[in-house]
Amino acid sequence: MNRRRPPAGAPGGLWLTGLIFGLAAAEPTAAQLQLDQSSVRVDSVVVVGNQRHSANIIITRSRLRAGNVVRQPQIQDAIRRLFSSGDFSDVEIGVEASDDPERGVFYIRVEERPYITQYAFRGLERVDEDVIRDTIGLANNSPLDPSRIGRARVTLLELLSNEGFPTASVDTLIRPDPAFPPDLLVVFDVDEGPRLGVTAITFEGNEAFTDAELRAAMSTDEEGFFWFDSGELKKDEFRRDLTERLPEFYRANGYLDFEILGDTVISDRVTGKGRIEIRVEEGARYLLEDLRITGNRAFPLATIEPIVRRGQHQAEGDEAYPPFNFTAFYASPADLGDLYRNNGYLGSRITPDVRRVEVPEGEPPRVSAHLAIQEGPRSYVREISIEGNTATHDRVIRNRLLIFPGDVYSQERLIQSFQNIQGLNFFEPLPPDEAIDIRPRPDGDIDISLRVQEKQTGTLNFGITASGYTGLAGFIGYSQPNLFGLAKTGSFRWIFGRRQRDLDISYSDPELLGSHYSANVTLRSSRDQFTGFSLGDRRQTGGLTEVGIPIFGIRNTRVFVGYSLFDDDVRGLDTTNVIGRRFSLFSGLRSTLSGRLVQDSRNNPLFATAGARNQLAFRQTGGFLGGDGNYQKLDLTSQWFVPVGRLGGGPGSTSPPIELTFGLSFEAGLILGRNPFFTERYYAGGTQAGIQLRGYDEASVTPSGHIPGDTPFSDLDRVGESFFRTGVTFGIKLTNSIFMSAFMDAGNVWLDASQLNPTDLLVGAGIGASLVTPFGPLGLDYAYGFDRRDVLGRPDPGWQLHFKFGRVF
Structure with missing residues (x-):
């Protein structure tokens, strides 16, 4: 490999010493940003330190070409581009005067990363190693990337935890490859440990509900007698228990201020058994003082109110107001939206709002719930087009439709039409969001495009x-x-x-x-x-x-x-x-x-x-x-x-x-x-x-x-x-x-x-x-x-x- 060294004792010294840049990280330092902003025309580019990569490839990546005028930002960009390739652990670019006073010789000094010839897994049984390779991008014969190895280890531990092995450990071994020195081998040494079975889930701070009632609201459960009561602790499911399922359970019963104060998982790696302790603060129970619905013109309250009140509680004992089911109330716009969309109100908007009501001291807190409906104009179907049917005639597909041009738009009939078309068994299954395209028109009506993908039918x-x-x-x-x-x-x-x-x-x-x-x-x-x-x-x-x-x-x-x-x-x-x-x-x-x-x-x-x-x-x-x-x-x-x-x-x-x-x-x-x-x-x-x-x-x-x-x-x-x-x-x-x-x-x-x-x-x-x-x-x-x-x-x-x-x- 031909390399040019800077000429020792060049006449006049280094007239561009202010533009000598050294970088040991991917981003320029503050000191480098304050360097001379003058421009230099590239006389030639010399690469130093490369062994695996050719000089021409490095020069091409840097985009420093002979004859180009280069300023400080271009040099910084060149360093970033070389770092982004992942092939180098250190990059420095220097400029030295040439025989032409208006030109400079650019030197690119690189330090190449060693290559990983193979990523291997030892002791891994419960997780497919190909999932790790594909997720993180662990490719054999690629440059060493410590951050990627770290991500692989973290991902591996998360996947094992989700499979019920939260006590697993992973050691990362990096050693020379005896077959291809100086390349390296990376071995993930996995100790999965026993599958953790939860023998007890206890709660602290719960007064309104028993431990058994709270456990019933969770996906994570205790070990039982039958095989389906395995008591496995899966990290993602347990996280959802704490952040979604338990809060939703309490909100559905009126406890809007409920909080998880903390949780503790105590496990025995030898026996594979463990217990979970969850600390909660229930807060006050909110009652529903009134529930108002406004903006409905297309449907009477007799039609809408049963949908909105679905799931709401009845008043208990001598209480004048029932507990407020926050979860059901905020789910009602979706059900109500289906009613409107099935009757042509494609642009309807339904906004729930809950406000706290001032109450005398000593009384339980109350809320007022309001559902504001903006119906918008009714949409009619103008055109229905069929796409992708290269063999099947349009009329075969149209005969399965339950919605037609000129009809009031109905989401239910459109979905049924899609199912009828799939039921022909002439087409590959497509998800509804790919098969159905609703295109609004300026006048508020819509066009519908149905996409199919033919499959081989004759056998x-x-x-x-x-x-x-x-x-x-x-x-x-x-x-x-x-x-x-x-x-x-x-x-x-x-x-x-x-x-x-x-x-x-x-x-x-x-x-x-x-x-x-x-x-x-x-x-x-x-x-x-x-x-x-x-x-x-x-x-x-x-x-x-x-x-x-x-x-x-x-x-x-x-x-x-x-x-x-x-x-x-x-x-x-x-x-x-x-x-x-x-x-x-x-x-x-x-x-x-x-x-x-x-x-x-x-x-x-x-x-x-x-x-x-x-x-x-x-x-x-x-x-x-x-x-x-x-x-x-x-x-x-x-x-x-x-x-x-x-x-x-x-x-x-x-x-x-x-x-x-x-x-x-x-x-x-x-x-x-x-x-x-x-x-x-x-x-x-x-x-x-x-x-x-x-x-x-x-x-x-x-x-x-x-x-x-x-x-x-x-x-x-x-x-x-x-x-x-x-x-x-x-x-x-x-x-x-x-x-x-x-x-x-x-x-x-x-x-x-x-x-x-x-x-x-x-x-x-x-x-x-x-x-x-x-x-x-x-x-x-x-x-x-x-x-x-x-x-x-x-x-x-x-x-x-x-x-x-x-x-x-």
């Missing part, structure tokens, strides 16, 4: 499937739910196996010829040989068509009218010892006219977390339609879903929230008339062949009770002509493809419609998980059948594992 699938009633089979198929970008559905499926062969081709159009009518057509050729019970070998060939007609004025509701024609051929059916009137036709023609009334407001067809689906279906087979038999089949299905909570997915989150839902379902059916087709009757048990009743084998729930599959019993008598089933589900939607649940099923089948008795049900309960795959939903359920019996008819409750294909709930 080609093949593989192997296993079923509890048809055995092992291979399959190949293709499904496209958004044909031509018009939400038309086309699918082809071929299942082939020793006991099952099924060729199915279907097409559905939600907007027949561009109208509001829908239609679907299905052609099928199938063969089923049941393995769970001996109902023979069924061959079925035919098709069905159906037209859907919307009911004017009723959202999400349609009437479907259809016709189907199938040729049934059944072989190998066991008809010995048949109980009751069980006539069956081995080969026959089913000619059916059907009508269905369907209301479907679910937010997702697979993993619904809100909404409902109700269906009433009537089918007439044979008789005046020709074919065999003459019977009517009536079926009722009702499913309801209510969201009960969300975990995560808040503002700034990059992942969707975990959604919690509660589901309730009912199913019932009966057959009237002469039905010669046993496969048209009802059979229950399991998850695949018929009516779902988990905890029991396939088709093991019969009109005679639970009959195991290996019992000497005519399998034709396993079917009935009426049934009832109900179920409850607590679901956890982890992602758009993964769903977990806890459930309870209850149901039964009866010999005919006259015996239907919804109080005589077999019960099962358990847990399950479902996964959406390219070839449909797959799932496992593990359920306990409470009313199972053995082959001798004795009670034999037990567990049953179910594999599901094509079914979620």
Whole structure:
């Protein structure tokens, strides 16, 4: 490396000694700021002290170029730029006279920082070290930065504390790297210590509430008997207990002057046990003298006041005024704001105000609460634009909207519209603040822009499937739910196996010829040989068509009218010892006219977390339609879903929230008339062949009770002509493809419609998980059948594992 040294004894000495700058820190000192302000033209730049970095790179970073006129501020900026690179621990810039009296030679002396070849963690188990690396920016083969190492240590201790290890310690070891001297290795030596379990939380200074009542307001809790009462002390949660939860609890009960005086955590590192002592000052309890609402013109007080007074207390005993719920009062503008925004008052402002009232000496303090409403003008929707739909036509999306140009703006209907669009399952999930853009207009009205992001919808699938009633089979198929970008559905499926062969081709159009009518057509050729019970070998060939007609004025509701024609051929059916009137036709023609009334407001067809689906279906087979038999089949299905909570997915989150839902379902059916087709009757048990009743084998729930599959019993008598089933589900939607649940099923089948008795049900309960795959939903359920019996008819409750294909709930 070429280096120029300042010439010793230069003629005339150093004529610019006043501009010699030395800096040992990132900022210039006060003495340097008072140096000569004269300018110097750069003759050349010489770098001294560099080994790892080339002189050209250092000169480029400094921006000191030959020929430029440089003043003191430019030299200070050059030093800052070199320091900001993080490569140097010391930088000095000096100027010396050159042969040209108007020029100077600039010298940049640097002291390079050693490089860290590797950051290593030792003893760290409870925290992912990559989180530390990414958060702090610990990159291997980077310059030594003591402040960054210090931040990493502090962050590591905070994360461990939040995981329940507040007594953890971290030692930082910096040593030469034997493989690459003089570079360094940095090792974070972690001693996590025991997980701290809080055995006691006590309070000092509390008189209005007991320790137990205050503990109930906190997230941090004492150790208990059960595994979920771990008593873990997590630093962030404990901090929120002290700064948010306890103050909010007291303010909700009228104690506006409440303070946390201090807290002490006493821990034993050997046993991992600890206790918390919290000192509080409750202050006086404030009573609510009056609550006034002003400025409301669009809604009467009868509508507004219940919202504002929600959560407020009633007067106690002989007191004339109730305690003031400060927390509820300051939360009411949000609820009241929803009312106004759902009715077009997008610019409404609601301001709460609380003032202390002068009271006679000796009386408890009182406050006066006032809610001032500024309604502003009503906003109307002018334009609704769709962005990002590169494959799906605008009209498909607009048909899911519940708010239209010319409507009064409604936040509730806009959010429901967004959920309907997501429910199409054609687009990637986007957070509402990215998907919805509300643009105010100068006249007070608004334009709405809805943004979507297309995802791959067509799927080609093949593989192997296993079923509890048809055995092992291979399959190949293709499904496209958004044909031509018009939400038309086309699918082809071929299942082939020793006991099952099924060729199915279907097409559905939600907007027949561009109208509001829908239609679907299905052609099928199938063969089923049941393995769970001996109902023979069924061959079925035919098709069905159906037209859907919307009911004017009723959202999400349609009437479907259809016709189907199938040729049934059944072989190998066991008809010995048949109980009751069980006539069956081995080969026959089913000619059916059907009508269905369907209301479907679910937010997702697979993993619904809100909404409902109700269906009433009537089918007439044979008789005046020709074919065999003459019977009517009536079926009722009702499913309801209510969201009960969300975990995560808040503002700034990059992942969707975990959604919690509660589901309730009912199913019932009966057959009237002469039905010669046993496969048209009802059979229950399991998850695949018929009516779902988990905890029991396939088709093991019969009109005679639970009959195991290996019992000497005519399998034709396993079917009935009426049934009832109900179920409850607590679901956890982890992602758009993964769903977990806890459930309870209850149901039964009866010999005919006259015996239907919804109080005589077999019960099962358990847990399950479902996964959406390219070839449909797959799932496992593990359920306990409470009313199972053995082959001798004795009670034999037990567990049953179910594999599901094509079914979620």
